[in-house]
Amino acid sequence: MSHVAVLGAGSWGTAFAKVLADAGRDVLLWARRPAVAEAISTTRTNPDYLPRLRLPAAVRASTDAAEAITGADLVVLAVPAQTLRGNLAEWARHLEPDSTLVSLMKGIELGTTKRMSEVIVETAGVAADRVVVVSGPNLAAEIADEQPAATVVACTDTDRATLVQASVSTPYLRPYTNDDVIGCELGGAVKNVIALAYGMTTAMGLGDNTRATLITRGLAETARLGVALGADPLTFAGLAGLGDLVATCSSPLSRNRTFGEHLGRGETLEQAQTATRQTAEGVKSCLAIRDLSRAHGVEMPITEQVERVCHEGADPRTAMAVLMSRKPRPE
Known part of the structure; x- marks a missing residue:
């Protein structure tokens, strides 16, 4: 059975994992540090970033990125922008042939001046229409508290944007599609x-x-x-x-x-x-x-x-x- 991989257990990655679970998806959340993965698995909380949030049962945690990525139809990237290239170079070989890569990162790469979607395309060797960007007024703590908010799901492939839109639609988060990546x-x-x-x-x-x-x-x-x-x-x-x-x-x-x-x-x-x-x-x-x-x-x-x-x-x-x-x- 397919699942969603969320790579990065910081504030926004953790909150986004909850959104996906609340929208009906099974989520495997990758954490770099074993202590974070252990806390999520045993207490359903991420004490380092969102200690008040209790994660749904549909969210599991692992320190094994390959385990998270293998079989995932959506791969959500939520690592610091300047670490993306190095991490993705190690992870790319585990991607499924037509998986959708979702970027939560908001930055421009030092040295290359590339946007995050460009780094993903170049490093993972995927077509640009497989990359979806999520952006908007999405403060992680407020999303975790289920305060009403909206976001934008941007992709040059309208069908893929609509797929991600459906995967993150909840009573408290309203996503809009856009083709202007x-x-x-x-x-x-x-x-x-x-x-x-x-x-x-x-x-x-x-x-x-x-x-x-x-x-x-x-x-x-x-x-x-x-x-x-x-x-x-x-x-x-x-x-x-x-x-x-x-x-x-x-x-x-x-x-x-x-x-x-x-x-x-x-x-x-x-x-x-x-x-x-x-x-x-x-x-x-x-x-x-x-x-x-x-x-x-x-x-x-x-x-x-x-x-x-x-x-x-x-x-x-x-x-x-x-x-x-x-x-x-x-x-």
């Missing part, structure tokens, strides 16, 4: 960078005007890059664009916003990493997104300043002053 992936990646900036402004004590400006101008530079890469500009007005951006910026549950708050209080990158203890994808992705924007001649001033704060030691207040002193122009 580029736009959905860029919205998910760049919003993490903008959320870092939002967190910095929050820690600096700046108000709603500043934060609203960051969201809207952040969305504008995301859309500029998306259009340059062939995305549909309307995607950025939807769940995978504005929706995800608002949730990630405004919620205290957001790792990237929280990480940005530490930087806004004057902490170093290392201090912020120690304090948060979880992956803030925007910290690394801001480098790749900056490189991608430069390669396509797209101005992304907020992204540029976030990169300077994260990786060049710039003061967040100086970065804000640079943004405010840019040459006036039409909106």
